[in-house]
Amino acid sequence: MMKMSLRWYGKEYDSVTLEQIRQIPGVEGVITTLYGKQAGQLWQKDEIRALKQDVQQSGLSIYGIESVNVSDEIKVGAPQRDQDIERYIETLKNLSAEGIDLVCYNFMSVFDWTRSELAKRRPDNSTVLAYDQDKVDKINPEDMFANLESDTNGYVMPGWEPERLTRIRDLFEMYREVDHASLFDNLVYFLKAIMPTCERYGVKMALHIDDPVWSVFGLPRIVKGQQDLQAIMQAVPSPYNGVTLCTGSLSSSPDNDIPQIIRSLEGRIHFAHVRNTEHVKPGVFQESAHLSSDGSLDMYEIIKAFDDIGFEGPVRPDHGRAIWGEVAMPGYGLYDRALGSQYLLGLMEAIEKQKSRGQ
Numbered sequence: 001m002m003k004m005s006l007r008w009y010g011k012e013y014d015s016v017t018l019e020q021i022r023q024i025p026g027v028e029g030v031i032t033t034l035y036g037k038q039a040g041q042l043w044q045k046d047e048i049r050a051l052k053q054d055v056q057q058s059g060l061s062i063y064g065i066e067s068v069n070v071s072d073e074i075k076v077g078a079p080q081r082d083q084d085i086e087r088y089i090e091t092l093k094n095l096s097a098e099g100i101d102l103v104c105y106n107f108m109s110v111f112d113w114t115r116s117e118l119a120k121r122r123p124d125n126s127t128v129l130a131y132d133q134d135k136v137d138k139i140n141p142e143d144m145f146a147n148l149e150s151d152t153n154g155y156v157m158p159g160w161e162p163e164r165l166t167r168i169r170d171l172f173e174m175y176r177e178v179d180h181a182s183l184f185d186n187l188v189y190f191l192k193a194i195m196p197t198c199e200r201y202g203v204k205m206a207l208h209i210d211d212p213v214w215s216v217f218g219l220p221r222i223v224k225g226q227q228d229l230q231a232i233m234q235a236v237p238s239p240y241n242g243v244t245l246c247t248g249s250l251s252s253s254p255d256n257d258i259p260q261i262i263r264s265l266e267g268r269i270h271f272a273h274v275r276n277t278e279h280v281k282p283g284v285f286q287e288s289a290h291l292s293s294d295g296s297l298d299m300y301e302i303i304k305a306f307d308d309i310g311f312e313g314p315v316r317p318d319h320g321r322a323i324w325g326e327v328a329m330p331g332y333g334l335y336d337r338a339l340g341s342q343y344l345l346g347l348m349e350a351i352e353k354q355k356s357r358g359q
């Protein structure tokens with residue numbers, strides 16, 4: 001069965017503590033990162049060791065890194081990409097020297113995940129992250145941060161760090177010539193360059209799904225559904241080239257049949273993000289509680305599909321609602337993610353028992 005975990009943003013930054021995570025039943029590991037590292041920077045061994053010691057002192061383990069970010073130079077195929085790839089390879093070796101064998105990353109252009117609202121009210125008065133294409137169409141990407149800042153509880157959303165937003169115009173300029181085909185080729189170039197190291201040191205790469213699964217601000221997106229994923233898996237067939245199967249991201253389009261996508265990726269899923277969303281209409285969705293009945297996804301069928309392909313890697317509940325007055329980074333409070341983890345563990349236990357009883 002899968003190993004339940006929680007994402008933790010580090011002791012200087014996260015409002016959630018390791019001590020709290022340790023008390024969630026069934027959670028023995030975290031997914032974390034060296035917060036503050038810029039894409040393209042080398043991760044030193046002693047920094048990784050210090051992070052590992054913090055986690056271990058609380059009785060938890062590091063199940064993987066989310067993320068070692070890939071630089072824009074690598075994504076656009078700029079001449080300096082080889083230097084960045086060299087540093088990425090060194091980082092992978094340093095992680096492996098500390099016993100870390102799973103790295104999540106994304107290949108989204110300019111922004112990481114995108115939302116138009118960070119505190120959309122649900123009928124139960126909780127707030128969630130939401131996306132509405134009409135609203136996004138009205139946003140000038142340069143004003144993105146100004147539009148959202150008031151809702152972030154003082155946190156910076158991944159991919160929207162101020163140092164990136166001050167150079168947003170340059171970033172868009174960098175991507176001007178990049179289309180779907182060249183972004184795909186640049187991903188393959190990156191993967192082919194790092195795979196020998198991954199194979200030698202046993203580090204699994206887990207590519208995150210684009211969120212949402214369509215082009216935003218006219219930028220190309222290449223990890224949107226089954227076809228894209230198959231193309232990437234086939235282009236670089238090493239088993240170390242794998243996927244972070246994020247159900248929430250895939251669910252931004254109801255055309256994605258998530259249980260089927262999971263089954264089509266047997267042996268290539270290294271990490272799972274499991275959450276639910278409510279599909280409102282094409283281009284409009286909002287996040288929900290993890291429970292199937294609160295959103296549009298059938299979480300039983302999803303966990304069953306993971307079980308059917310024998311997936312045993314780490315899984316984490318994903319964006320939670322803001323509930324019970326908690327003030328945290330949007331999507332990453334303790335309470336609703338802890339609830340989500342227990343629900344998912346319940347589904348897993350039921351599926352395991354049904355199987356062992358031959359039902």
Ligand code: DNO
Pocket residue numbers: 066067104105106112113158208246273319331
């Ligand atoms: C959002 C996350 C993403 C993810 C990165 C992986 O909450 O799932 O920010 O961590 O795309 O690099």
